[in-house]
Amino acid sequence: MGRLTIPQHSFPAREWFESLREAVAADAEMAVIGRWCDLNLALAIDGGLVLLRIRGGKLVETVFDPDIGVSWMVTLRGTLDDWRTFLQPLPPPFYSDLLAMNSRVPSFGIEGDRSAFVRHLRPLGRIFALAQRLGGEHA
């Protein structure tokens, strides 16, 4: 994410993803529903990529700008503004949900193996609800 000046704890800084990892690991609901969730998921943010490796419903690894030797199944692509608008406890209409943004925000899309995305919709919904509670912007 070298092209962007990101405050240390704001999305998509490394520390932000560490906070998300901790929130997911500590979440009681994810302990119930996440056990069967294994997915490599990429977040495309403007020109950058962040790969999340999810195993058993936990974020086991975060890879920034993965090289050509790395694969994943699903990409969530949006601008930094899209992501920061989404990553709030109370986002505005059409930014409160990944499927809402996919439908109504032209710059946002769910790409790749969409069947895998739908299979994991419930735990992914919870992970991103926790991400919204974290918020995306911090001084």
Place this chain on the structure above:
Amino acid sequence: MPEFDPITGGYVYLDVAGVRNRVYFEEAGSGRPLLCLHTAGSDSRQYRHLLCDPEVTSRWRVLAFDMPYHGRSLPPDGWWKNEYLLTREAYAGMVMAFTRTMDLRQPVVLGCSMGGALVLELARLYGEEVGAVIGLEAASKIEGRFLDWSVMPDIDGSVMAASWTYGLMAPQSPEPYRREAWWTYSQGGPGIYRGDTYFYSVDWDLRGREEEIDTGRCPVYLLTGEYDYACTAEESATTAAAIPGANFTRMEGIGHFPMTENYPMFREYLLPVLRERE
């Protein structure tokens, strides 16, 4: 002393297009009939808050029924041999059969999402019998909702339908009620949510025919939550503008399931409409 809700339930037999259906319904209150239609893939439990609102039930006989294949209404015999795809004709026929069999005179029909679409069709075709319609989250055409995900063999369709629709609600709606909507959606039969969306996303299309609705005969009210991304408030406003005399209200801080996700907020929009129709 045990605590009871003021709701009573029952079963009624409806013969529609030569098929006998055992249909479950709930009701509360007395007065002019207010018939409530549930959303795609769900059932009449969505209206439990409305059915328990004394400000409504003191003036209205509120009824809600489960469409066949939904809730406690079993599918008709032979269901396993047919792909479930709800059509405009079958849906309107079922609602009018319920209305006539229950002898509801000039009911106000309130429907949400697919029910909201249907009430527009009722106003167009049965305006003499229907006293007024209230469409929630309704527009002349809702595109892109008929999808196969919920019937894919490698996808849990019940969880998919529940999680797919969860994001249609406003994030500020109370979490227990949003979770309740998720729960009831997770209990839909296989392929039923998909088959319901066939009605309003494929089969039915009011575009270009809005002027056929005579609001002098059957008043039309459309109310849509600002967080609904399946049927946007702008789309409902466009439909209302095309129906001469129709009323439209944008509901702030509400999503696709107003009566379920945030009834206290929704009733602030609904009660003025009901007062007009008392």
